[in-house]
Amino acid sequence: MTGTRLEALRHTMRSSRLDALLITHLPHVRYLTGFSGSNAACLLTQGSLWLGTDPRYATQVEEEVHEARIIVVHGPLGMALLRRSRLGRRARIGYERFRVSTGSFDQLRSVRPGTIWRGIDGLVDDLISVKSDEEIAAIRAAAKITDKVFSELLQWIRPGMREADVVAEISYRQRRLGAEGDAFEPIVASGVRGALPHARATSKRLRRGEMVTLDFGCVVDGYCSDMTRTVALGRISPQLRSMYDAVLAAQLSGLMAVRAGVPARAVDAISRAVLKQRKLHRWFRHSLGHGLGIEVHEVPRLAPRSGDTLQEGQVVTVEPGVYLPGVGGVRIEDDVVVTRSGVELLTHSSKDLIVL
């Protein structure tokens, strides 16, 4: 499985005249080697793939990795990999400029003073953004668990519960349904706290007449789901109702606009325009969506100034929101596969306003 990925990178290395790639970003190392430990780096050349980790993972790395030569060492892994490599003194090595600290880079340069270092920003990010059927299946399985937990939640969530207890239930139920864990700390934001897009759950209790934003996802086979629904606890104000309708219209318009070949910023613009018609756009203060995979936030970015073009096989979120300080917030988010003709929806929970 990792074979095709490595060949794609080797092809780019040849056309960019790079002798090696040093990959230090953990999700990328996992993508290229299959290793899921918390300390790793890999070095790819035309003829070899080396993976470095530390002794805590000595046994695990042998279980997980079959297509790389493994070194197990204490201390900086990039330096260890470079020392083992048989690269020439003036080798050209690509590295991820925004994933290597200046301190680590100084160390790397000291190991190999003659090396010509080249930034390869976005190279692995672009490759990883287009998913194989197997990867999509993992995200689909994660989304299915998230959907199931949401449908269960409608049965037990009620006024009087604390936000933090709702988080505990969501997290528990995702794991019990087979998830490896949460894709991120679940967000449960009720009432005026819904106006905080990334609110931490608190001991605040849910109250009748409030809306509750529920944003959660889980991990299956290393891949993430990420879904948001906003539900009403009993009768809500006309203002909240019209916010909900606006966000839903924006979300559906965004979904309809997703298709391979479309600029990501055009999709963002379409959703934003729907909110503008209703004079709510200034309360939509984040981007429309993002790629989804081993990481919760990957390329492409669906944002006003994004330079990305949607590609077949990418998995992205579409998640407009409106956040009115002192009033409340609404966000609705689905995960979709980008196809040639539009999208395949991976999250299926209802988006009609649910009044509990």
Add this chain to the structure above:
Amino acid sequence: MTGTRLEALRHTMRSSRLDALLITHLPHVRYLTGFSGSNAACLLTQGSLWLGTDPRYATQVEEEVHEARIIVVHGPLGMALLRRSRLGRRARIGYERFRVSTGSFDQLRSVRPGTIWRGIDGLVDDLISVKSDEEIAAIRAAAKITDKVFSELLQWIRPGMREADVVAEISYRQRRLGAEGDAFEPIVASGVRGALPHARATSKRLRRGEMVTLDFGCVVDGYCSDMTRTVALGRISPQLRSMYDAVLAAQLSGLMAVRAGVPARAVDAISRAVLKQRKLHRWFRHSLGHGLGIEVHEVPRLAPRSGDTLQEGQVVTVEPGVYLPGVGGVRIEDDVVVTRSGVELLTHSSKDLIVL
């Protein structure tokens, strides 16, 4: 509360002739400003503290931060902070070399070409390692929840359960007892999987005659606990029993050696020597412990080549382990406050071998 911390840094800035510090590591930003969002940076001068974040956190940052001037922007925060600062053209700015990527650093340099940049490795890390009474109280509260979950767990854990289900229960119960979340993904490693120090829980079921390593912790007021116990499911082999006794002896010896003024590597050496007497040291392949606070891994490092000296008020873990491939593993870990005379124990769960 953050005032004392800022004054300590300003004192160092004066003696190092730095005009400003640019802090980009999120736990450090939280420590200095109180802001808990996932995107932030701050700039400290003798007369001011600026905090930058993005519009998702516009409301939250106003709630959490009272002692800094706030800027809310899209895009790279370090650049935005530097543009707002009134620093002279040849200002000397300290930054965390191992926390700023080469790509970000190039951006920073392009904003202020005349700046003299100075690495301040370890400056905030050392400051943050010594805890106030308030911080210790938070870790104590987190440890109390972890202890309580362990005592409950002894009632319900049993052969036939899947490792992953034990993780789900631990995580759920920590949250229900008031934790903000897990300090890290709980480790539940049974039987031969106990030989993987950082094993992810799997669908493997616990079996009679096995040992199970349980390593978990939670977050209270932003501070982490981190405890490990290894328990036996029914009668275990003499080999496993002697491994347990050896690790316990090593752990107790390590605890006894902790005291303000002692080199951290000396504590590691004492625990390691106990295992050496029993010819098990080659299966203890990680460091003895680490600082604990806002992050699960902070300074000091209790490791063979550590240059740290233990200081009063630091909170550290002491966690030797023995991992025999194909046989199993044992690890025992407590959290302690370093005092002038020894330690204050924060985790209180029994370390006698528990046979369930």
